[in-house]
Amino acid sequence: MAAHLLRLRLDLLLGALRGDARHVTRVLLALLALIVVVAGVVIGTLRLQTAGVDVAAAVTIVAGSALTLGVFAAAFMGGIDDQLDPRRFAVFGLSPLSVAGSTFAAGILSLPVLALIVVAVAVGRLWVGLGASVALTIVAAVLGALTCALTAKVALAFAGLVLPGRRSRELAGVFLVAVLVVVIPTALFFVSLEWNGQVPSALREAVEVLSVTPLGAAWAIPAASLSGSFTGPLLVAIATVLALGALWVWLVHRLLTTAERPAVARERGGLGWFALTPSTPAGGIAARSLIYWLRDPRYIVNLAIVPVVAVVVIVPLLIVGVPPAYVALIPAPLMALFFGWIAHNDLAYDSTALWMHVASAVRGASDRIGRLVPVLLVGLASLAVVVPLTVSLHGRWAILPAMAGVCASLFLSGLGLSSLASVVSPYAVSRPGDSPFQQPQRTHGGLSQGVVLLGALVLSVPALWWGWRAVAVDVDETWPALWAGLAIGLVVLIIGVVAGGAVFERRGGRLMEFAEST
Incomplete structure (x- = not known):
């Protein structure tokens, strides 16, 4: 044979x-x-x-x-x-x-x-x-x-x-993203080393x-x-x-x-992301959210603005004479903060689709987790490239754990607060098919935006403090910054998902009424 x-x-x-x-x-x-x-x-x-x-x-x-x-x-x-x-x-x-x-x-x-x-x-x-x-x-x-x-x-x-x-092409795309996430930081790390x-x-x-x-x-x-x-x-x-x-x-x-499972025939029929995510309420919501984030111009514009803001902020700092080595450390935490904040009103973008979640009695935690999957994927992939790049430009790889801890705290804390804010205080946004730059008139909504941004910064103070000490005082503080950032971010994320899920279940009718009327 x-x-x-x-x-x-x-x-x-x-x-x-x-x-x-x-x-x-x-x-x-x-x-x-x-x-x-x-x-x-x-x-x-x-x-x-x-x-x-x-x-x-x-x-x-x-x-x-x-x-x-x-x-x-x-x-x-x-x-x-x-x-x-x-x-x-x-x-x-x-x-x-x-x-x-x-x-x-x-x-x-x-x-x-x-x-x-x-x-x-x-x-x-x-x-x-x-x-x-x-x-x-x-x-x-x-x-x-x-x-x-x-x-x-x-x-x-x-x-x-x-x-x-x-x-499926979706999984091949995930593979390509994974390759980029691994190869780019590794290449930057090896290039920056001084072998001698x-x-x-x-x-x-x-x-x-x-x-x-x-x-x-x-x-x-x-x-x-x-x-x-x-x-x-x-x-x-x-x-x-x-x-x-x-x-x-x-x-x-x-x-x-x-x-072979009979589901193969259906998968070849074009289930796309639904064929890759688990067959659970959170998996279904995650698949639907991935489709929105990758195809809806309103979501795409929100994602595209994050790196633009990070670049625009560093220009005035360079003009006023801040040392480039320190300016190089700013884009990664800033992007982490805005990636966490970007989901603070994700429920409002659902429009009439929210009724499916309420009518099928989806658990609030499942709704919150599923909606966070696209932001987690995009945010983690982007930060995995940006964090090593900023550290490479700074010139001291010893502070890499501190930078990772600071970004983890800002990103995960922002996601946790966004999970709660999007069900507590949603506000009107442009409707499906409208220009993403066409915003409706509203009498509220700024409060939740500011609370999420300020809250993520306040909760990340310990990681930011140790991160600053690792850069300016003692490089040994880099590990406390990492562990503090991870601990704070994960705790806030879990609390935000659980609390947001409880509010979603309690206010399901009002949320559906809000989505139908905006």
Whole structure:
């Protein structure tokens, strides 16, 4: 069976070059991009031979860990179609172990895995040149390649069980956002480091931790062999491969004995975000809110204004002579504050759609949580990029935890207060289809805006105080700022959701009357 699948796999690879000109062009461009990436990695490993053992270890371990994690994320969320899906062999009555072994062996004959093998060989050649044990380097290369290959198969199988609609464009978009959120801060961090032939202190501890985790153990074996302390990483790497192999066999057994859910047909019919969110009241509200936030110009304008305000505010500060290093720290907290505040009147934008929640007796907490999901996604993704960028411009990465704590406190506190303010004091907004800049006349509404903004600032005073001390007095205050910011933000968010949910249930009729009349 394995030989037959290998021939089938080879036919599939050659078949990818058949078809119309557009299809062949896409395939060739993808192949060219893969070759360029692999060539860049090989050239990079060659340059590391003159950088020293410590620098080479840091780069290969961190990059190898990121590669393993990226393989899982791409396979799970990237909408990849597994041509050797074990469910396609269910009709032949084969044992799960036979199907698992044959499909995995045939899966090795693929361009991504072959590129991975080339990368592993290049890394192995680097370490042999640096004096590492040849035998352990070969073992490390094999274990690293097997870990990534098994991780991909496990991720594809797991996605086939829990995400039958994973090929939807919405989930692929989430994957792209996740890639940007991870890649941009990481790239900024590495670029800002001053190596000088030595591993920066900010990386040393992370490398030590990754060396004994399933993500980076295999990549740490060659470096550890130079000091004789390779036993730990070697055992972890072997245990990881065995565990992934056992998990792969179990998942194949589940796939061969479990029918696909009938919801797949409906998902392909265009459920969009509703196919991705949980089948709960909060999940349904979250899906509907995501559609509004991504399509309704009124919501889009609110989101677009946040970064504009952050940029406009720093211009006068630069003009009056405030040092740029301190001005660089302002946009991230300001954006966090406004992202938390932006949901303070979200209920008013529902117009007549609010009756669905009231008529179906949706719990208030479910309504509050579902409406916060779009703001959380957009806010967290934006802050994950802006916070490292502002810290990079400031020049001191040691204050990164303090900046994260301050932003977390402002953002989460604002969301908690907004969850309560939007049901206590909603005010009229432009109706669906109207210009987002056309605001109706109103006699109230400014109070809730000011209360949310001022309340988030007041509640975040402890985090702001420790954050200021971390920047201006003692950098050791950065960790109290982080933990204080997270604690304050989470507590205020939970209280705001619970209290807002209780008010929503008590004032459901009045809220629906307000939405119908505005």
